[in-house]
Amino acid sequence: MTDPVRPVLQARGITKFFPGAIALADVDLTLMPGEVHALLGENGAGKSTLIKCLTGAYSRDGGTIRLDGRPIDPGSTEDSQRLGIGTVYQEVNLLPNLTVAENLFLGRQPRRWGLISRRRMAAEAEALLAGYGLKIDVREPLAAYSVAVQQVVAIARAAEMSGRVLILDEPTASLDAGEVELVFSVIRRLRARGLAIVFITHFLDQVFAICDRATVLRNGHVVGSRDLADATPRDIVHLMLGRQLETEMRLSHGGAAGPVLAEIEDLGRRGTLAPFSLSIREGEVIGLAGLLGAGRTETASLIFGAIQADQGRIRLGGRDLALRGPRDAIAAGIALCPEDRKADGIIGDLSVRENIILALQARQGWARPLSRGRAEEIAQGYLRALDIRAASLDMPIRLLSGGNQQKALLARWLATEPRLLILDEPTRGIDVGAHAEILHLIETLRAGGMALIVASSEMEELAAAASRVLVLRDRVQVAELEGRAITSENIVRAIADEEREVA
Amino acid sequence: MIRSTSLPLIVTLVTFVIAYALCASAYPAMLSSRVVANLLTDNAFLGIAAVGMTFVILSGGIDLSVGSVIAFTGVFLAVVLRDTSLHPLAAFALVLALTAGFGAAMGAVIHFLEMPAFIVTLAGMFLARGAAYVLSVDSVPITHEFCDWLQDIYWKAPSGGRFRLAGGVMVAVFLGAILVAHRTRFGQNVYAIGGGARTARLMGVPLARTTIGIYAISGGLSGLAGIVFALYTSAGYSLAAVGVELDAIAAVVIGGTLLTGGSGFVAGTFFGILIMGLIQTYIVFDGTLSSWWTKIVIGALLFTFILLQKGLTWATTIRRRPAAGSPTPS
Numbered sequence: 066m067t068d069p070v071r072p073v074l075q076a077r078g079i080t081k082f083f084p085g086a087i088a089l090a091d092v093d094l095t096l097m098p099g100e101v102h103a104l105l106g107e108n109g110a111g112k113s114t115l116i117k118c119l120t121g122a123y124s125r126d127g128g129t130i131r132l133d134g135r136p137i138d139p140g141s142t143e144d145s146q147r148l149g150i151g152t153v154y155q156e157v158n159l160l161p162n163l164t165v166a167e168n169l170f171l172g173r174q175p176r177r178w179g180l181i182s183r184r185r186m187a188a189e190a191e192a193l194l195a196g197y198g199l200k201i202d203v204r205e206p207l208a209a210y211s212v213a214v215q216q217v218v219a220i221a222r223a224a225e226m227s228g229r230v231l232i233l234d235e236p237t238a239s240l241d242a243g244e245v246e247l248v249f250s251v252i253r254r255l256r257a258r259g260l261a262i263v264f265i266t267h268f269l270d271q272v273f274a275i276c277d278r279a280t281v282l283r284n285g286h287v288v289g290s291r292d293l294a295d296a297t298p299r300d301i302v303h304l305m306l307g308r309q310l311e312t313e314m315r316l317s318h319g320g321a322a323g324p325v326l327a328e329i330e331d332l333g334r335r336g337t338l339a340p341f342s343l344s345i346r347e348g349e350v351i352g353l354a355g356l357l358g359a360g361r362t363e364t365a366s367l368i369f370g371a372i373q374a375d376q377g378r379i380r381l382g383g384r385d386l387a388l389r390g391p392r393d394a395i396a397a398g399i400a401l402c403p404e405d406r407k408a409d410g411i412i413g414d415l416s417v418r419e420n421i422i423l424a425l426q427a428r429q430g431w432a433r434p435l436s437r438g439r440a441e442e443i444a445q446g447y448l449r450a451l452d453i454r455a456a457s458l459d460m461p462i463r464l465l466s467g468g469n470q471q472k473a474l475l476a477r478w479l480a481t482e483p484r485l486l487i488l489d490e491p492t493r494g495i496d497v498g499a500h501a502e503i504l505h506l507i508e509t510l511r512a513g514g515m516a517l518i519v520a521s522s523e524m525e526e527l528a529a530a531a532s533r534v535l536v537l538r539d540r541v542q543v544a545e546l547e548g549r550a551i552t553s554e555n556i557v558r559a560i561a562d563e564e565r566e567v568a
Numbered sequence: 569m570i571r572s573t574s575l576p577l578i579v580t581l582v583t584f585v586i587a588y589a590l591c592a593s594a595y596p597a598m599l600s601s602r603v604v605a606n607l608l609t610d611n612a613f614l615g616i617a618a619v620g621m622t623f624v625i626l627s628g629g630i631d632l633s634v635g636s637v638i639a640f641t642g643v644f645l646a647v648v649l650r651d652t653s654l655h656p657l658a659a660f661a662l663v664l665a666l667t668a669g670f671g672a673a674m675g676a677v678i679h680f681l682e683m684p685a686f687i688v689t690l691a692g693m694f695l696a697r698g699a700a701y702v703l704s705v706d707s708v709p710i711t712h713e714f715c716d717w718l719q720d721i722y723w724k725a726p727s728g729g730r731f732r733l734a735g736g737v738m739v740a741v742f743l744g745a746i747l748v749a750h751r752t753r754f755g756q757n758v759y760a761i762g763g764g765a766r767t768a769r770l771m772g773v774p775l776a777r778t779t780i781g782i783y784a785i786s787g788g789l790s791g792l793a794g795i796v797f798a799l800y801t802s803a804g805y806s807l808a809a810v811g812v813e814l815d816a817i818a819a820v821v822i823g824g825t826l827l828t829g830g831s832g833f834v835a836g837t838f839f840g841i842l843i844m845g846l847i848q849t850y851i852v853f854d855g856t857l858s859s860w861w862t863k864i865v866i867g868a869l870l871f872t873f874i875l876l877q878k879g880l881t882w883a884t885t886i887r888r889r890p891a892a893g894s895p896t897p898s
Contacts, residue, residue: 159767162763163756167756171773172753172772180751206573
């Protein structure tokens with residue numbers, strides 16, 4: 066990029082507060098015409114918040130935005146669209162029941178004598194899409210086409226309506242390789258037209274395939290901006306995860322692993338996760354590492370039966386398991402503490418006690434309710450054992466802090482006395498103190514002979530707690546680290562795909 | 569080429585043709601223009617109301633107030649014509665403004681208070697019915713020479729059928745509604761809201777204006793249906809037209825419109841009305857069948873069409889089922 070080219074969009078010092086937290090602190094972003102700019106960062110780094118501030122979906126608490134040198138202050142997404150900033154989201158924001166042409170022209174249909182000219186609309190839509198190399202029947206409903214085509218239509222609509230800046234928020238998250246190429250070809254055409262494009266994704270290979278520059282956010286700060294021509298994937302991963310590489314601690318050293326508890330053979334599901342094999346011993350903590358979207362949650366869900374595997378098998382304690390759903394898994398002694406605590410975990414309006422006994426009660430069947438006394442006893446026990454700070458067992462669980470909610474969820478699954486406990490992001494969104502306690506708890510459970518699987522995006526956590534670490538990338542298991550090899554550095558290296566260098 | 573979206577409409581059409589062929593084979597007299605003319609006249613008010621219902625259902629809503637509004641319109645007209653010297657045309661205009669305004673108010677409540685259409689229009693149903701009772705508990709005859717004159721307008725087909733004004737009004741309403749639904753931005757916005765209100769808003773559809781417009785149209789057309797019904801029965805009665813909204817919904821669904829909104833055709837509703845009218849006519853011709861058979865056949869038809877719609881939706885989504893599996897409920 067030569068200097069005389071003026072930036073299309075210049076954001077300076079963007080700051081956004083949420084109640085009790087700073088979501089964005091003094092963030093700068095500069096977009097050049099004809100540039101594809103990757104916006105990177107783990108979950109919660111502030112990517113979406115930044116986008117929402119740029120498009121006016123959030124009002125920012127500080128900073129300036131300049132479009133073509135003029136300061137702008139969009140108050141809504143419609144505003145920013147009129148100014149020239151279009152956005153395409155991961156889930157296609159178009160109407161599946163309308164035809165492709167109707168979707169492209171909704172709100173600005175060509176009219177003759179006050180009536181919509183459907184013929185002209187179809188012709189213009191066809192010409193428009195042909196400009197993106199897409200030849201489809203625009204009179205068919207959008208739902209008849211694949212997500213990739215829908216995504217291209219969404220991009221085309223956004224580009225037509227705005228024309229200066231295009232923000233693509235994980236447009237490729239649910240596409241396969243061929244479909245990604247289709248979307249990329251469209252992006253290249255738009256880049257050639259001089260649009261500035263922001264590309265958000267979790268797939269590093271896609272970043273290097275299509276982007277010119279990358280800005281990395283962490284905890285609401287910009288930690289770096291790099292020209293991708295002279296950066297390596299490892300540099301980028303370092304930027305994304307940086308802090309975690311500074312400290313190394315080690316809780317368990319494998320310890321005395323017991324007999325093999327579970328054997329997983331070629332378990333997988335087409336389009337979700339490539340088949341993988343794994344044997345887990347009692348008293349072992351298996352770590353699952355990988356960037357977001359690499360398949361950590363999918364692995365956990367497959368083992369738990371929350372996603373049906375279409376191949377492979379699981380043996381637990383020498384018995385073959387046929388998991389038709391989480392109920393079967395729970396009955397077999399597997400427990401899963403899910404990643405999204407609010408959506409999949411707690412039931413906010415039920416009391417702490419009810420939340421804790423929920424899984425145990427479900428396993429018993431609703432026809433045989435736990436007695437009040439027994440429920441009280443179990444809940445009290447875990448309250449003490451896990452140091453859950455709740456004013457009362459009767460208070461709704463949503464009033465607890467994140468860390469205490471997480472511990473209550475752990476209690477829920479521990480109450481079922483599982484043989485294999487799967488924890489998906491057990492420390493997300495909780496404070497440092499609770500973080501350490503949960504790591505400590507994992508170690509205690511391991512020492513007690515339980516087998517655990519811990520999926521985490523925090524290398525430090527895995528390095529500290531795991532006896533073995535499986536590294537996933539793009540839904541494929543790419544490496545297994547053991548013993549002394551488990552360091553944040555090695556995990557990062559495996560994630561960033563440096564096998565070419567290593568080999 | 570047959571598109572998957574127009575399949576329900578085609579099925580309705582084919583159903584109508586087959587049903588008519590069956591009727592005609594049993595009673596050749598049903599082919600006469602007289603039967604056709606009566607089919608249009610007898611179902612005119614229901615057809616007009618069903619057009620409004622089509623817009624409402626296309627947007628993913630429901631309007632339960634239709635029957636009550638029809639009754640209110642009839643009573644209002646009868647009382648106004650009896651007690652005042654207002655010309656019927658002025659009374660028509662007044663009642664249309666009232667009913668359209670009533671619909672718009674319901675639309676505003678639905679949109680701004682974010683209430684389900686079901687509850688709001690249920691309240692509207694009770695309100696309109698109650699208002700009709702307040703005006704008059706008894707059946708009030710409508711006697712005005714202008715109304716009689718309107719009733720006597722007809723075009724006599726060469727073969728003897730008398731096509732009356734009411735049927736003509738219905739056909740005109742259908743033609744107008746087809747234009748509005750498919751060739752105006754308002755119509756497109758109705759489909760957009762039916763496809764997903766949140767997405768529609770993100771795409772710039774004016775939700776408030778459109779929602780209010782939809783229910784105003786339904787209210788106004790209910791009023792027009794009420795006028796036609798009042799002239800047809802020459803009376804206004806607060807107990808009349810109970811449950812007409814359900815007949816209208818049935819006609820819309822038989823016409824191939826998805827109850828979940830976003831997909832369907834105004835023209836389909838027309839054939840839905842004709843199919844329902846045809847069943848009734850057949851039972852009249854037969855003479856031995858109880859009139860309850862109408863309900864049974866319509867029930868069976870409805871059920872078949874719902875299954876058909878489910879099958880079609882399933883068939884269109886199966887083609888592009890996403891690769892990732894959705895978690896099974898525990």
